[in-house]
Amino acid sequence: MAVDQTIDRCRELIAEPLGVIAERWKESHPGGRVAACFPVWSPAELIHAGGMLPLGLLGGGATVELTHADARFQSFVCSISKSTLELGFQGLLKGVDGLVFSNICDVARNLSSIYKRNFPHFHVDYLHLPQNSTSAGVADYTAEELRRVARGFESAFGVKITEDSIGKSVELYNAIRARLRALYAFRIAEPQKLSTVELYLILRALTQADPEESLIRLDELLAELPGREGRPKDRIRVVIEGAFCEQPPLGLLEVLEEAGCYVVEDDLLLGWRWFTSDVPVNADPFRALGQSYVDRAVPSSTRHEGREHRSKGLIEKVRRSRADAVIFTPPKFCEPALFDYVPMKQGLEREAIPHLLVEFEEKMWTFERTRNEVETFVESMLFD
């Protein structure tokens, strides 16, 4: 399939309600179960190892009108939490059987139990991911926590999650993540051939598709992208940081590029490409996965990094991608992103790396103000 066709297919796929995707998959997998994971990292391998389809639970974007969730969550709560709850009220998750949340923030935590109360037909699990990455007890704990989640799926759905099946799923997701790393490396090298909107569509589509099928498409893309036409433009190279949970509107990503940026690194859908290298496949895959969560993890605002300064990972990203600047894109009301903005910005200033702050909401639909801000920022750098 040609690159443009694949990307068009991704665009169509992500416009579909999650429930429709789940139901369609079940038609070809009779008796199959589907579990969706709220950002950031979730155990897709465990779900897949039980013969289930793992999906991303990523909110309703601008397409879902809030009619119930607004009464449950206050005005100062982020949009993704409200629209995710709304998906349940409007029956848009029909066909999805299980939901996984984790301890990324206080709102996600409350959302998890509110989902369970309002929609008892879902199997809802809450994963406590470790925040003490240096304790000698962390690997054992994380392995046990993943075992607990697996047992939960087994008892809710009658599936079997064996060490052997997890090993195979880890291999599959290792392969997918390796392709994603290659795509990111390709964009760093030739950003004119793969826009950020396109890369985002590819990423997002794989959170809503059969992983075996995704792997085939990723291989095709990697084979065809180098031959794609694309003339370099006079743009600055930027890293975008902060949109690791709530999904930015496509219009926002488009505006960033139209205003004169090549986005060469980002933290979009970070949880689906969490590991910096392959998760080892060994005798205890629970432990391998858990240990990898701690020591093969990309820097994230939702995980305590030990005594590493918050800006360290970001500065490394800037250097690695040869970026000129950082555009912070925290969603409105997102405490992890908004808190990290301060030490990250301070770290960038110490390194004389320019930066700009652009808040967004998933339901945002006018971008002219953002365009003006980014254009001014870009001009200030191009003509400096």
Added chain:
Amino acid sequence: MPAEVKERQYQGKVHQLSRELMNAWTSQLARANETGEPTGAIMISGNCVEILRAFDIHPIFPEVTALQNAIRHQSLPLILKAEQAGYSSDNCAYVKADIGLFLSGGMGPGTKMPYPTITLCNYVGCNVYVKWFEHLAEATGSQLFMLDIPFLRTPEPTAADIRYVVKQFEELIRILERISGKKFDIDKLREILGYAARAEEGYARSKELCKRSPAPFDCYFDAINMMGPINVLRGTREAADFFDEAVKEFEGMVAEGAGPLSEERFRMVVEGPPPYPYYRSFRNLFTRWGAVAVASTYSTVGGIWEFGFRHDPTRPLESIAEQMLTENLTNRSIVTRYGQIRRYVEEWRADALVIHSIKSCRLFSAGQGDMREYFTKELGVPTLLVESDLEDPRYYAEAQLRNRIDAFFEALEHKKLVAA
């Protein structure tokens, strides 16, 4: 509106004792700043202050500093200072007030508030704690220990949860030995836990007395007098003695049929932290209706003692782990909190639930609309939800709050009259 209800200002002794104890604690901190004695910053929720105490490390509670600044109407300049440094108007204002204090030169050498020697983040549900203590440790240059307490996501903590927490305690203890220059003495910790259990018993007994009508104190607005001793000073003989005195006083009041107001017309349960910048004004909005809080969730952030849990000196570390994992409000889900409130409504015979929803603390507030749905529609409990903030005075709209509170109690009064 019926005849005016007055506050009796009964709380003299408990209030006074609490004040003396808390002043003594802040004086200790000021002295530690001068003498260089070790200090440890720690959070209120489900804390393990007993472990610090076992090494004679003075505990600092940045939340207490923040709320004290709010009560004294000093929080806004600190918040603005932090916002100038880049913190968002949507970030927790407790954190901003604390960082603002640092940026204003209000802590560290030459001030009354020392920099912590260790910043011990008891991550007990609240994710903001992680950020707060990362920033505080970075600013003050103190050592950070991230004590990761798995959230209560199963009816009981798993064996792996307990092993992980105890392992971290052992690692923490090694660090505290180095910082304090003292060997860990398990018998000293047992003694501290004995005092803790005595204070917990007194606090629980005081709350139990609020089942009586009239309740001898307001378990939201007056509970703050006990929250200092139970959360900050727990594990000291002084805190244990304080609660003995408090119980004596409250039992005396029950015997006399005395309460905090001249008349107890409504018994309410209050959910959520108070608006510290307008503590008195907010209280008055309820006092004029004769509404007394007979139970509150905020008074259980540090620990839930009224349902029977006590620290156990015979199992010191395990018992501290259990308290942090299960026996405090913040490490439990919001829906589990519904159960806690339901018990209050039923066992403390409340007429209504008042939810004070604050912007700063999403752990408390995110989803309180669902809580209102549950209590009004499923249980038929009259429920009022009002919004402001615990630290940032900009979110307190007195006229709007008054309108809503008046309308709620008018309706409640009408309901009572009709029922009679």
